[in-house]
Structure formats: C-alpha cells, structure tokens
Amino acid sequence: MDYEVPEDLKYTKNHEWYDPQSGWMGITDYAQEQLGDVVFVELPATDEPVEAGQDFMVVESMKTVSDVYAPVDGTVVELNEELESAPEAVNDAPYEAGRLVRLEAVDGEVELLSAGGYRDFLGAED
C-alpha cells in the first residue's frame, strides 16, 4: 500500500508527523487510513506544556478512539479550529487542512524519523 510520506517532515513511531520549521503536527496518511472515518477531534487546551511521547489529545473515528502523542517537548500554541466543523479533513488531507496543532518546541535532542526512516518503519509494520 502506497502511503503519502512528505519528504520535508519528521515522523514518530506512533504515526505522528511534525514540521520543525512551522511547529505544526498531525497524524500520517497511514494513521488516518487505519483509523477510518474521523468523526471528531478533541483539541487540547493551548498554553499547556507537553512532553515528547505524552498522550495529549484524542482523535475519534467511527470504530475507535485514538490517543495522539506529542512528537517533541514543548507547548501547544495554536489549534486547527477548522477540525471542529470538518473532522474529515484529517482523512482527506492529513498533512495540510487536517493538521492538528502547532507546538512551540523546547530546545533539545529529540528522536524523530526522517521520511525515509518512517517509510522503512511502515514497510516493517505492514
């Protein structure tokens, strides 16, 4: 199965993507496919600090409720409010209109996969 994995982003093993340039994050094409139709996104509060690997928000699909984990240490500074009325954006455009939140990262070493590394990881998963 061919999943979209944009080159310029970073990835986690929990299938989140993160853009170090803008600070936005979301779930990957693989993740949205696994979830099925997303029906609701429970956005977190802003100005809340998060730790890398911490479950800090929830995405609900028809069949399941899925935790989303922070890719880096930081603070949630902006929410994609569009998702309140159009949660399907997470399925249709997980890297653009379906992005979740913007984080202000704390400086530090974080272990994230490159696009190639994530593709390999997916290959092993499937």
Next chain:
Amino acid sequence: MPPYLGLTESERWEIFSRLGLEEYLELETDIPEQLQDSFQPQKSQLSEQCVTAWHQRVAAANTSTEELTCFLGGGVYDHHVPSTVNHFLGRSEFLTAYTPYQAEINQGILQALFEFQTMVSRIYDLPVTNASMYDGASALAEAILMAAQVTRREVVYCTPNLYPGWWQVLKTYTEPLAVELKQLPTQNGRAYLPEEWPEEPAAVCMAYPNCWGAADRVENWVERRPDEKCLGVAVANPLAMNLLTPPGELGFDVAVGEGQSLGLPMNGGGPGLGLFSATEKFIRKVPGRLVGQTEDRRGNRCYVLTLQTREQHIRRSRATSNICTNHALMALGAAVSMATLGGSGLRRRALENHRRGQQLADEFEKRDYALSAIPVFNEIAVELPAKPPDLEERLAESGWLGGYFYQDRYICSATERRSPEQIAAFVEEVDEIVRNK
C-alpha cells in the same frame, strides 16, 4: 420436556446423528472432570396453571392502589396511564427486540426513540437528550460524574432536598472517584445559591419540584452561578415542566429526572425511566445511547445509534460511563403516553396536578396545619403535631394509602386521579387520627 426450547426430541437426535455424536457429553470435552455434574437439579418444572396460581396469590398479597386510594408520592406518582401505553409495550416486535444496532431492520424502534429524545428535549428545553437511563437518581449521579470529568473539578454542590434515598445513591457513585459532595444551603424547603462559593465547583444541582413539593431557587441560577465553567444540573419532574419554566430556559446545562410521571405504571418502583438532557456543548460527553438522524444510500431519511465512540464498547477503560442496556422500552412507553395525551393534554394534566397540590395544601391549612414549604406541583410537606405509629394502618382501614414521613414532615401527594372530594375526605381522616378525635 421443558416448555421454551426450540428443538423437539427427534430433532435433537437428528442433530446428534448429523454431527456423529452418540450423546451430548461428547461435546463437553472442555469441562474439567471435577466440575462435571456440579449441580444437582432440584426445583421441578411447574405447569402454567401452577405458576399462574402462585403469582396470583403472591401479587394479591400486595396491597395495590386499586384497593387503596393513593396519596403517596416521593418521586413515583399515581398517574393515569393512557390505555395505548400498555398496548404498545406489549407489541412483541418492540418487546422482544434487541438494541437497534442493525439500523435497517429496526427503524421502528430507532424512530420511536428519536421522537422520544425530541419530546424530552422540548420539555426540558435542552437539545441533547439520550435514549434513556435506569432512573432519576443514577441519571443525576452520571450528570455529576460527567461534570467532574469535563471541568476537572472535584467538588459538587447538591440540593439536600432530593427524594429520600437519592443522596445515598450519589454517594455510592462518587465515593471511589474523588468527587466531594456538598450540600447547598436551604431555607423554608428551598435550596438557594450562596453569594460566595468557597471553591470552584464542577456542578451545582437543584431540584424542582423537590422532595418537599417546593421549588429550589432555580430562578437565580444565571445570576448566581459560581462561574461559566461550572455546570448547572436541574432535577426536574418532566410532567411538571409542562407548567413550570424548563431548565434550559433557566440557563441550566443539564436536566435529569424520573420519566414515570409522564404516564408509566408505578411497577412498585421499577423499572422506571431515567431522563438526561444537556446543552449542545456536551453532545460528545453525555452518557447513554443516542439516536441520530441521517440518510441512507438512496437519500432516504433514517435513524441510527450514533456517537457510539462515547460508549463503553468503544471507549472501554476511557469511558466515563459504563451504561449499555438502558430502559428503551420505558422510553417508548413514555413517548406513546405523551403522544396520546398530546401537548394540550400534558399541559392540562400538569395544571390539574398543580391544582390538586394546592387543594391538598388548602385542606391542611384550613385545619390549622402549617406547610413546611410553598408547593408548586402535586406534592406538599406538612408539619403534624404528632406522629401516630398506627397512622398508616388506620388510614388503610379507611381505604387510604397516605403519605410518608421524612425528617419529621408528613409528605403527601395528589395527582389528577384524585377528586376534590377524595382530597377533602383524606385530609379529614388524617386530621382525625392525628388529633385523636
């Protein structure tokens, strides 16, 4: 052979034969030897005649409200149940159906529940109503748990004027979950909202009518709520709401109540019907099943169970409620009752109940008894100078089922089923017994 099996004896043998079995036990290789023949059956099969006679005798050992004229209330009331209700509760397509997860073959139940949700939403003036809960007290408990979860606060203020037994139910639910219940102050049988709040509560719960037949100071909710985040929960008799300002209009976030007063049999107190309604804000947080409207693949309007991701079977340990089976059939019954009585009929009935309560109060007052609180509906609380231990017995001898004592007040109720003559005669009798005339 036992009565309710689908297979005849010869069909059983046919199945053994087709499966290549000599006897049933060959199928039971999985039960360890020590556990085989564990149970020695004793109680024998009884005929229909026998079982019928047993229940007729036992049911007759109860004293029913067909034998005594009922003035007893406290959350369950002797209302007239429209004849259509039991008829449809007995339609076996409704009665023997499972939860309508397969929407295509259960549009009937789904639509009936959607209509029920709509009716209750209009009564409470709150848009999100679930498809029923067990009863009023557990619905209130669930509202409190939802508030605690949503606000992440631990203190809940609740009126002390709940029907006897309800406060204890709240404690059973909240005890293991670090939710602290505190009482609202109350005066003249009406709980009121304090000027200052010692902490930021998750919710404030008020009742109207309350256990004294009066209304807590619900009209002050909007101006005196602790803050915007705190949830206002109203415990509201749905029949009374046809005459009283509904919780939604008073700014409450959640309304809960007992649906029996909408026109369901008393059933000795169970099964009843728990109601739960809330504002749009809590649509993904409310417990219980929800029926939603949608379209099918051909564009036809239809109904489905929806927002199931809130429910236990998907959220599992993340669930804030574990409710699965609810009281759907009772909700259907309530809907049939409301449809039969109609909006005007419900309004009229609510007015009649209010008037009966007023008359009951007047009869006591003109005999120089003091009321503990100003009644708003069909129930009153009276201060009796004495509490004769044989009051119930003597009333029963005269054909009355009287009220009950709670915190030294005598609480009695008169619904639309009680005539003015009966009310006068009942109070006269109580007066005689109490004053030892």
Next chain:
Amino acid sequence: MSGINDSPLIFERNTENPAAGEAPPSTLSEELYRARPVDLPDLPEPRVVRHYHRLSRESFGTDTGPYLLGSCTMKYNPRLSEQLAALPGYTETHPRQPAGQKRGWLEMLGELHDRLARLNGLPAVSLLPAAGAHGEWVALRTIGDYFRDQGEQRTEVIVPDSAHGTNPASAAVAGFDVVEVDSNERGRVDLDDLRATCNSQTAALMLTNPNTLGLFEEDILEIADIVHSAGARLYYDGANLNPLAGRLPPGDMGFDVVHLNLHKTFGTPHGGGGPGAGPVAFSEELAPYRPLPRLTKREGEWMLGEEAEKSIGRIRSFAPNLTVLVRALVYLQRMGEEGVAQAARDSVLTANYLANRLPAEFQPVYPLPCKHEFVVSCADLPVDASDVAKRLIDFEIHPPTVYFPLVVEEALMIEPTESLSLRELDRVVEAFQQILEEAKEDPDQFKNYPETTRISRPDETTAARRPVLNHPVET
C-alpha cells in the same frame, strides 16, 4: 425528504398547537410559570395508534425470526411472563408503601433470590442492579470496599483482551485502573501472562466463562488459584452463562462474585435496549458489602434491610426492576432446574451444529467444540463482515454480532440459542451458503444490501460528524 420511502415523524402529523395564552394560575410565581406550553403534537388516538403500529412493524424481535447475536442470548420470551408481570397486584404498587403492604413483593423476591443463589453456588444475591453493566459496577465496588476495609491498597482490575467493553468501563467508573491480560493461541487466558500480571496491586480478574469467543476456560481452577494466591478476587461476567446454567454454578468454579443478565440467560425481553436486570451473587466474604436495601430472612420471613454498616450503599432511586424480576422468576418456575440445564445443553448443541454445517469459508476461528457461541472471520472473503451481516437481513435473519470481539479480524459472533428449531438452523446454513456464492460471484453487489428493507446502508459517518439528535420545532 419525503417520498414513498419516508416514514413521517409524529411531529409532522401535527395539526393542532397546544393551548397558549391562558392566564397563569395565581398560585404560581411568574418566574416559575412556563408561559409557552411545550410544543408537542395533539393527535386523535387513531392516528397515534397507527403511527406506533407502523413503527412496531419496522422492528425485529425474537418473535420475528432467528437472532444470531453473539453474547446476547436472544432466546424466546415466554408469553406467560408478560401476562403475570402485568398483574395489578404487581404493577399498581408504590415503592414507599409500608412493608406490611408489600408482602407479595417480598415473597417474590425471596423465591427468586433463593433460586439464583442455588444456580450460582453463592449464598447472597442482590436483585437491585438495573442491567449487566450496573451489576458489574456493583460487584467491583464491593470488591473495592472489601479491600479498603482490609487495609489493602489494590488499585488494578485485570480484564482479558477479548472482554466486552463494559468490563473495563465498569472498572474505571468503580475507581480502578484497568490492565489487560493476553489470550493464548487457543483463545483462552494465557496463564503465564496472568501470573505475570497478577500482583499485590490486583483487586480482581474479570472473566466471562465461556469467553466471548465461545470457548470454555478449561484452566479455570488454575486461574482461580493464581488470582486467589495473589490475594485478589475472581469476578464472573454472567453474559455467557447460558451454556452452563443449571449445570455448573460459577461459585463452584472459584468465582467470588457474579453478575447475571436476566434479559439474556433467563429469558426476560430485551425491549429494544432494556429494561433488563443485572443481579449480583456474592460469596460469604463479600456479601456484607452488597447494596441497600437488601433481602434478609428472619424466622422464615423475608424482609428488606435498609441499614448495614459495610454496604456500598444505595444504587437505585426506588426499587429493583421488579416487573423484570417477575418475568425471570416465571421462566425459572416453568423450566425447573432440569429444564434450565436442558436449555444449556441445547444452546451448545445448536451452536456446534451451526459451526459444523456452515460452509468452510465460515470456519470458526478456534477449533470446536465450542459452547453456546462461536466466532468466524470474514477476513479472507471478497466481502467484509458488515456486508455479510447486511445480506442476512434480506433473508430475514437478524445478523450476528459484527466486529466483536476485537481480537478477531472481520469477526462475526454467532449464538443461535436453544430457541431455534432444526429447520431454522438449516435455513441459517442455507443463507450463509447462498451469501458465500453471491460474494464469490459479485462482491460489488453487496454494497446495495440489504435490498429488501425500506432503508439500506445509513450514513453513520455523517451521523457521527454532524449529529442531529432531535427534530426541530417547525415554525
């Protein structure tokens, strides 16, 4: 919106509007008076009756046809139960009547109590819980209070990965953390994983036996031993009691507390989602914690005790689901204990029959024999589990449970119960055979099924994304 396939709502049949503009009663304050009456339709009785009659015909009960829903035990609901539960001596009673006026209730409850205690092999039963999930929560609350009394800090409840969702939800609402234990390759609890998971933090293991795969936990005595050795308690989810009822009391298997589903095992009607009842049976040790009010026998007479120091407290507004309890008692009286045992055996027989006779593509996931239900996987078929379920509707057979248990891909959980005749069983087999042929020939056609119902394939996604939960008032 409207057309030949539309089903008008009762609000759309409205012609009248309720009386507005009358003067408020002088005995009610203005701020409490609802000036605008509730907007509910006023309809003549014949129209109301036709409306609900039509709705009843669009509902599928156990009276309508075979109901294959797994772990639901959709068995026949006796007519006599309906008749006797409607006796005015039962229905026209008030919960706050003095005990002397409720002798009938006490005798009925006592009789049911004793029968259920016997069937469970445990001494005390609470008849209060309104449903299975309610009973689960009660059971866990008693376990929690018991350990608190013992001064033991036990915060975890173990649940198998195949468990029904109410198990972890009830544990969470009862204040526990939930831990999962794995199933082994035979579909049963992995004993090694259980030994590793059970520790001094464990309050209880929640177990359904047979489990949701329809498999009997043969190592149940060993499981009980592991749990008890760790100082924890063993809880029985009675949803799957049907194949063991009257034959193997849960108490004999080592369970300390049991919840029953009267609307499953004991034939009370499901009512489109309830009311049912979820009584709980307790060991001697846990009995003091059971909820109030509680049945006790004093000098041969049943009474309801309102006070007990260790009790977890009250759980109902007023009373248990009394008229549901009456139905369960009628079932037990009519069947007798040998009859209940025969029903149990028949439920296993019909399940194994189906499991053997269904086409090979619908092989049970775990080797036979099964108990009262079995699970098949549609993962290798050209259509999915949901498609098979929808096509069964066209055969007037209520589909099995779909997508549960979660541990099996494209699962169908099938439980015929003892209520089906051989002809009905064979009809189910034929239906599956035909569906299989259709799936091989033209899998794409399945998205149009069911085709014989007025409604087909509701859009559940939009219903969840943009919920419409009531009909707005028409202005």
